[in-house]
Structure formats: C-alpha cells, structure tokens
Amino acid sequence: MQYNAWFIAIVLALFLLWKLDLFATLLNLKALTPEIPETFRDYIDEEAYEQSQEYTKDKSVLGICEGVISLVVLFIFWWFGGFGWLDEQARGFGQGSIVTGLIFIVALMIAQQIISVPFDLYSTFGLEEKYGFNRMTFGTWVLDRVKGATLGVVIGLPLLAALLWIFQTVPLAWVWAWALVTTFSLLLAYVAPTWIMPLFNKFEPLEDGELKSEIHAMAEKCDFPLKEVSIMDGSKRSAKSNAFFTGFGNNKRIALFDTLVENHTVPELVGVLAHEIGHFKKRHIVKSLVIGILTTGVTFFLLGLMMQNRALHDAFGVKETSVYVSLVLFGILMSPLNNILSIGSHWLSRKHEFEADAYAAEVTGNAGAMADALRKLSKDNLSNLTPHPFYVFLNYTHPPVTERVKALGVE
Numbered sequence: 001m002q003y004n005a006w007f008i009a010i011v012l013a014l015f016l017l018w019k020l021d022l023f024a025t026l027l028n029l030k031a032l033t034p035e036i037p038e039t040f041r042d043y044i045d046e047e048a049y050e051q052s053q054e055y056t057k058d059k060s061v062l063g064i065c066e067g068v069i070s071l072v073v074l075f076i077f078w079w080f081g082g083f084g085w086l087d088e089q090a091r092g093f094g095q096g097s098i099v100t101g102l103i104f105i106v107a108l109m110i111a112q113q114i115i116s117v118p119f120d121l122y123s124t125f126g127l128e129e130k131y132g133f134n135r136m137t138f139g140t141w142v143l144d145r146v147k148g149a150t151l152g153v154v155i156g157l158p159l160l161a162a163l164l165w166i167f168q169t170v171p172l173a174w175v176w177a178w179a180l181v182t183t184f185s186l187l188l189a190y191v192a193p194t195w196i197m198p199l200f201n202k203f204e205p206l207e208d209g210e211l212k213s214e215i216h217a218m219a220e221k222c223d224f225p226l227k228e229v230s231i232m233d234g235s236k237r238s239a240k241s242n243a244f245f246t247g248f249g250n251n252k253r254i255a256l257f258d259t260l261v262e263n264h265t266v267p268e269l270v271g272v273l274a275h276e277i278g279h280f281k282k283r284h285i286v287k288s289l290v291i292g293i294l295t296t297g298v299t300f301f302l303l304g305l306m307m308q309n310r311a312l313h314d315a316f317g318v319k320e321t322s323v324y325v326s327l328v329l330f331g332i333l334m335s336p337l338n339n340i341l342s343i344g345s346h347w348l349s350r351k352h353e354f355e356a357d358a359y360a361a362e363v364t365g366n367a368g369a370m371a372d373a374l375r376k377l378s379k380d381n382l383s384n385l386t387p388h389p390f391y392v393f394l395n396y397t398h399p400p401v402t403e404r405v406k407a408l409g410v411e
Helices: 005-030 046-079 082-091 097-130 138-169 173-199 210-221 258-263 266-281 284-306 310-315 323-364 367-380 389-395 401-407
Strands: 203-205 226-232 243-246 252-257
Touching: 005 046, 005 310, 005 323, 005 389, 046 082, 046 097, 082 097, 082 323, 097 138, 097 323, 138 173, 138 323, 173 243, 173 284, 210 226, 210 266, 210 323, 226 258, 243 266, 252 258, 252 266, 258 266, 258 367, 266 284, 266 323, 266 367, 284 323, 310 323, 323 367, 323 389, 323 401, 367 401
Parallel strands: 226 252
Antiparallel strands: 203 226, 243 252
16 A cells, blocks of 8 residues: 555545534534524424434434444555455456456445444434334344345346446447446336335325325326326334325326325325425426436546556555456545535535425415425424534535425415
8 A cells, every 4th residue: 555645635535524524513413402493383392392402413423423433444444455455355266357346346335234234223223213213123124135235236236247347348438337327327217116116115006085186186287297196105114204206207106105194284295296396397307317417427537537547556555456446446536526516416406495395385375384294294203403504505405494484485
C-alpha cells in the first residue's frame, strides 16, 4: 500500500463526510424541543410527541454507531492490505478474469452483509419493537434475506458479469455499460410489480366500496389511467403506513398499505392518491428518470477514465490492476461524491413534493384532508416534527411535514 495522493484524498474524503454527517445528526438532536409545533397541537398529545423525540434519538444513536463501525472496519481492512490479500485469494482459484472478479466482489458483499446483520437485527427486533412498529417474525426476517440473496444471484451476478466483460473487451465500454444498466433498470421497474414484489408481500384487489369508487373517480377526473388498486399486507412487517405507484403508460397501479387504509378516512386517502397523481401530471417521474439516466452515464464515463488506474490500485495495496478491482475501488472513491451530489437530488425531490401537494389540494378542493393525512402519517410513524434545517438540507427527500402543512395554507 502506497500513501500516494489517491490514498490521502480518499481517506480525507471519507473521514470528512462522516464528520459532516455526524455534525448534522448532532444538530438535528439539538433541535428537538419540548414544545409541540403549532400545526400539530390539536393532532398529537404530549406523550406521543415525547415518544417521537425518543424514537429520533434512538435511531440517531444507532446510525452513528453503524457509521463509525463501518468506517473503522473499512480502514482496518484497507490498512492491513485486505484488498490485495483478497485479490490474491480470488486469483488463487485459477479461474478466468470474470469469474475471479465475481469471487472478489461477492466476497466483499458478503462481508458487508455480515457487518450489517447485527444492526439490522437490533433495528428490527430492538428499536422498532420498542416503539411498537415491528410485526415481523424472525422467520420472516430470515426468509426476506434468503429471497434477497437469491435475487442477487439470479439477477445481479449476470449483470455484474456482463459489465466486467464489457470493460474488458469492448471499445467505448462506458457507453455500452451505460446502455446495459439503463435498459436493465427500466426492464426491472416494469417486471418488479408482477414478478418480484409479490415474493415479499401479498397484493389483494381493493374491494368494491366508497374508497374504490372515490379513487377511480379521482383518477378519471385527473385523466390518469389507473388500471388497478390493491392492498398490500404491510402490517406483516411493520405498523408504519405508506402507498406507492407502479407501472408505465396505461398500466399504472397503486398499492396501499393495509395499515394506511385502516388509519385514514376516505378523503385523506383520496388526497394521498391525488398527491401521487400530481407527480405524474407535473412530470416529476420523467424528470427524475432522465436525471437518473444522465447521472448513470456520467458515472460510467468517470469509471471508464479510472479503469485499471495504477496509482489507485497502489493506494489500496493491490499488486495487479484489473477491471473488477477498479470497479470496487471506484465505488469507494465515488461514495463521498455521491453523498454530496445527492444534496441536489434531495432538493429537487423536496420541490416536487411541494408541487404534488399543491396539485392534490387543487384537484380535490380539500387541502385540509391532505394536511390531516400528512399529520396522521407523521404521528403514526413517530416522525421528527422539528428537524434541523441543515439535516433536512443533507438528508431529506421530503420537506418536513410542518412546512408542507403550512404550504397547503391549513392552520
């Protein structure tokens, strides 16, 4: 391992990024106040508000611990020549470069998963259980991980192998890799609702009744081609609520968590639906898709420039340059940069949320129902009602609920 410019730059970037995240988290904790925000005083009692603050504190402590341990493990592995050692072990199997690359990368992914398991277990069966959210059995938790690993092998490994082959053999490899990943991502988004998501949850058609009639009436009013409304058994894993759209073109579907339907009125649920329709009508989905595709292209272009960089391999103590090591090292190198670039995407996402809220208020003519839905979701999910602006700036994809309610013009 050489302490060259790459080594110094990456160490400093990773350390400063962690310090920035820690600073933001501490500011967020300091911003917690015993006074209930004015917009929530009639919607949450002192006991529930205090519980939401304790939940924020516990999640923050867990996040800090996981961040510290992950960073320390990475530095120890790096410092003691772990990347070079693992490369030698992978090459020791005597396989071709693609298989060797798969062994190298999968070994690192398994190690990463091993580190994350204790935190995931505590988060699910400790933290979430403590606050009454967890409804997952240990068997379900294990089965989810097995299914996820299986999908990774069936779907992820062939894609990874294709990328390694492209960068080893094809001229202008970054262009072809960009095209492959973009096509694969669009295809996966199309088939996931039908083939992948049902592996984890059950989706039942919404029964005939007032809710279904109102939802379809709203979709028709907005000229939105809604093909199906289904109820997802979200309560199988958590007491938290959510809703989401899937599908393309005239094949759009909405899935409502059963917990969402149980805890909200019909006008509130219609407001949530109108908000999601607003994202489509304001072309937020298309804009985000285009930005994502362009970002992927820039990422692969940079990867092409960094491919088999001798100085970068030296910084990580890897003797022989290779495509697969380059891919891993580039991922580490891009981690701090991605976090910085995400600030822009988070800002755009928050802007889109305001616009979708305004659309929902306009088409429903009932801004109060939308505001009530937001308040209930925040209360039921124990959301932090007083986040620090800097923490929001760095991490929030949705504006704080107090700001959204004020923007709706509801007291």
